Amino acid sequence: MDRIALFSGNAHLQLAKDICKYLKISLSDATVSRFSEGEIRVKINENVRGKDVFVIQPTCPPPNDTLMELLIMIDALKRASASRITAVIPYFGYARQDRKDQPRVPITAKLVANLLTVSGASRILTMDLHAGQIQGFFDIPVDNLFAVGVFIDYISKNKPKDLVVVSPDVGGIKMARAYAKRLSADLAIIDKRRDSPEKTEVMHILGEVRGKNAVIVDDLISTGSSLVEAAEALKKAKAKTIQAAVSHGVLSGPVIGRLDSCEALEKLIITDSIPLSKEKQHPKIKVLSVANLFGEAIKRIHNEESVSSLFD
Ligand code: R5P
Numbered sequence: 001m002d003r004i005a006l007f008s009g010n011a012h013l014q015l016a017k018d019i020c021k022y023l024k025i026s027l028s029d030a031t032v033s034r035f036s037e038g039e040i041r042v043k044i045n046e047n048v049r050g051k052d053v054f055v056i057q058p059t060c061p062p063p064n065d066t067l068m069e070l071l072i073m074i075d076a077l078k079r080a081s082a083s084r085i086t087a088v089i090p091y092f093g094y095a096r097q098d099r100k101d102q103p104r105v106p107i108t109a110k111l112v113a114n115l116l117t118v119s120g121a122s123r124i125l126t127m128d129l130h131a132g133q134i135q136g137f138f139d140i141p142v143d144n145l146f147a148v149g150v151f152i153d154y155i156s157k158n159k160p161k162d163l164v165v166v167s168p169d170v171g172g173i174k175m176a177r178a179y180a181k182r183l184s185a186d187l188a189i190i191d192k193r194r195d196s197p198e199k200t201e202v203m204h205i206l207g208e209v210r211g212k213n214a215v216i217v218d219d220l221i222s223t224g225s226s227l228v229e230a231a232e233a234l235k236k237a238k239a240k241t242i243q244a245a246v247s248h249g250v251l252s253g254p255v256i257g258r259l260d261s262c263e264a265l266e267k268l269i270i271t272d273s274i275p276l277s278k279e280k281q282h283p284k285i286k287v288l289s290v291a292n293l294f295g296e297a298i299k300r301i302h303n304e305e306s307v308s309s310l311f312d
Contacts, residue, residue: 001024015273222255268285
């Protein structure tokens with residue numbers, strides 16, 4: 001591992017340290033600060049010439065700052081002659097803007113992919129992309145890990161009988177099916193309508209949930225509208241207990257108030273792909289770490305070994 005170097009921006013230092021702990025290496029030294037007018041200032045404080053470099057930076061809130069820090073760090077590493085630069089993006093922000101679904105809107109996920117490539121990234125390591133097809137926005141290798149294994153280990157420990165895995169929208173069916181298969185559980189799907197970026201409405205529930213213990217699975221929770229609406233609808237349909245397993249806790253806007261007032265939802269399990277700030281901590285939220293998953297993937301990428309078993 002002597003040719004490897006791991007750097008972190010300011011987005012999630014703790015996750016970077018935990019990954020280093022798994023790999024038994026120390027975090028490499030870089031200064032990522034601000035000039036007085038707010039521009040990002042980066043200085044790589046050690047020699048990276050010829051090294052296999054990984055930069056850990058989820059592009060989580062504030063997304064424009066975290067993304068820009070990542071781009072500038074990659075540029076600095078490229079100019080310092082790193083031999084390969086992997087952008088490790090545990091949460092890939094802007095992923096929901098992945099298609100032109102209205103007139104005169106951008107495809108920002110594609111723009112971000114272009115920016116990462118132009119800055120000098122040689123490959124991308126990420127997890128539970130909002131849509132798997134975003135891999136095709138890149139012409140460099142992309143490894144999209146799944147958090148499902150981490151969640152299944154946790155849920156299986158206290159697995160209730162009569163479990164039903166619920167997708168909160170039709171776009172999440174593939175993910176929900178993977179959970180249902182591994183938990184030997186039934187599957188249900190919610191047909192939801194999005195009225196605005198902050199407000200959704202449940203139209204129908206497809207599948208049997210009455211008297212069952214429901215686990216809603218999703219790639220991300222932002223304002224909490226989708227999750228809370230789904231939990232209320234499941235309660236109305238007489239589900240016995242309701243919990244949620246959501247890969248990325250973006251947790252923005254009114255989400256904490258919504259979690260507070262939603263009696264239907266007992267527990268929200270998220271990963272540490274995004275740091276959980278003190279103000280966002282809530283008794284219903286349980287955080288599982290994906291540091292070992294990323295550490296193992298980084299080790300295998302560095303050793304030119306297959307990472308495919310991590311996708312099982
Ligand atoms: C939708 O396609 C996503 O998978 C999430 O369900 C959604 O983006 C969550 O957003 P919010 O928490 O604001 O409803």
